[in-house]
Structure formats: C-alpha cells, structure tokens
Amino acid sequence: MKGTLVDFNFQINEGVIQGDDGKRYSFFGSEWKDHTSPARGQNVDFAVNDLNQAVSIYVQAFARQPVFKKTNNQHAEQLRTEENFGLFDWTIKCLKNYANFSGRARRKEYWYFYLFQILIGLLIGLSLGIMGMSDNGIDAISGLLSLFFLLPTLAAGVRRLHDVDRSGWWMLLMFTIIGLIPLLIWTVMETKPESNQWGEPAK
The missing domain is CATH 2.40.50.140 (Nucleic acid-binding proteins)
Incomplete structure (x- = not known):
C-alpha cells in the first residue's frame, strides 16, 4: 500500500x-x-x-531523492549559519529549543549553554552579595535560576547524547553520582559523522 x-x-x-x-x-x-x-x-x-x-x-x-536532497540542503545551510555562532547565539538556540528532545546538538551548543549558566549564576550571585542580600535570599534566587534552566538544559543534554548515538534516556544518570562520569565522557565526545534515527550529524 x-x-x-x-x-x-x-x-x-x-x-x-x-x-x-x-x-x-x-x-x-x-x-x-x-x-x-x-x-x-x-x-x-x-x-x-x-x-x-x-x-x-x-x-x-x-x-x-527529492526529500533527501531538500533535507540535506536545509541541514547544510543550518550548519553554515552555526559556524559563526558565539556564546549568546548558542544560548538563544538552546532557550528557543527548551522543550525539543529530538534532533542532535554539537559540543559547542551544549557546552556554551552550560558556560552561560555558570557565568550568569556568578554574575547574579556577585551582584546580590554586593547589595547585601542574605545567604538565604541568594540561595532562593539561585534555586529559581536553576529551575528556569532545568528544562532547556535537559533538552540540550538529550540532543547532545543523540549526537554521539546515545539514547536521551541516559540523561537520567545525572541523578546518580557515579552516572556523572559516563555522561561527562559522552558530552565531550566528537560528533558521530553518521546519520542516525535522530537526524543528520550536528556538524
């Protein structure tokens, strides 16, 4: 049929x-x-x-052939655009894709977003400290910031795992201590050059 x-x-x-x-x-x-x-x-x-x-x-x-060619052209154009991305470009992409658990993400996308979270956390913590806010207040705001970034961070992590040909369900290892080791290894791995069920290579 x-x-x-x-x-x-x-x-x-x-x-x-x-x-x-x-x-x-x-x-x-x-x-x-x-x-x-x-x-x-x-x-x-x-x-x-x-x-x-x-x-x-x-x-x-x-x-x-037409479907494959069209998909390849769109993907190639996206990769060319991303070659000029910086810290804020990758951050904006991750925030826009906050609930996108499909597709693939290269190392730059994942780690630049992670770096942005560290920098914004340090900046806010330093600013609140200078203003004389109590430790409890700083902890509360830090908690809200972490909650804000939780979903886009999980989505970016899942896409990063897809890019090294791993199921996104492996992200559940982040809730264990020993599981952080394989997750770290996978997130720093180079993009797998082959297409997989989650799409074309991210670079």
Whole structure:
C-alpha cells in the first residue's frame, strides 16, 4: 500500500501514516526500513499487519531523492549559519529549543549553554552579595535560576547524547553520582559523522 508519513515522534519511536485508502496506520520505528530518517510528508510504501499497523515501510523510490536532497540542503545551510555562532547565539538556540528532545546538538551548543549558566549564576550571585542580600535570599534566587534552566538544559543534554548515538534516556544518570562520569565522557565526545534515527550529524 502507498501513503504519506504525517507524523513521527523520535522520543517514543512511533509514527502515523495516512494511507491512500483514507485510513491512518500507526507504526513503530523498528518497521522503518529505509536508509533515510522519517520526516513528515514522505511518500511511502508499506504493508499492513493483523493489528492494522503499518509494517515494512520504505520511502517510495520516485520520492526518495527529492526529500533527501531538500533535507540535506536545509541541514547544510543550518550548519553554515552555526559556524559563526558565539556564546549568546548558542544560548538563544538552546532557550528557543527548551522543550525539543529530538534532533542532535554539537559540543559547542551544549557546552556554551552550560558556560552561560555558570557565568550568569556568578554574575547574579556577585551582584546580590554586593547589595547585601542574605545567604538565604541568594540561595532562593539561585534555586529559581536553576529551575528556569532545568528544562532547556535537559533538552540540550538529550540532543547532545543523540549526537554521539546515545539514547536521551541516559540523561537520567545525572541523578546518580557515579552516572556523572559516563555522561561527562559522552558530552565531550566528537560528533558521530553518521546519520542516525535522530537526524543528520550536528556538524
């Protein structure tokens, strides 16, 4: 059967195809058999199992090249733009993508955002100290600042793990002491040059 990919969630590894028969078919990422990553709008060929789910999914041969070329052009343009990014550019990108747990992030994106948080924390702490605020007050504001950065930090960390071909669920190791060691190693690793289920390389 033929159809169009209408949605794919990399976080849960599931998607939906609108079949040419007018029906929608859900599928698991393991049934995606094409060498390209799933993307909305792709025309696909697929079979349907007894549970009315799409299986053995391939991008239609005539549609594969245009989709792949368009995706590559957009990605290449984004990489060229990011070559000129500085501390604040990476920070703004991470804040804009505060709830984006898909895709990939290069080392610069993750570590510049981490550096910004350290600098802003030191600046605010120093300013409050000069103004004579009590330790309890400084701790309260520091807690609010950490809470503000929590979600975008987790999202950036997940994307950084994706870039070295690791599942974002490994970020849960940050809540353990010994788990911080492998997380540190993975976040300083070079970008994996191969495409994976989370997209093209981040650099």
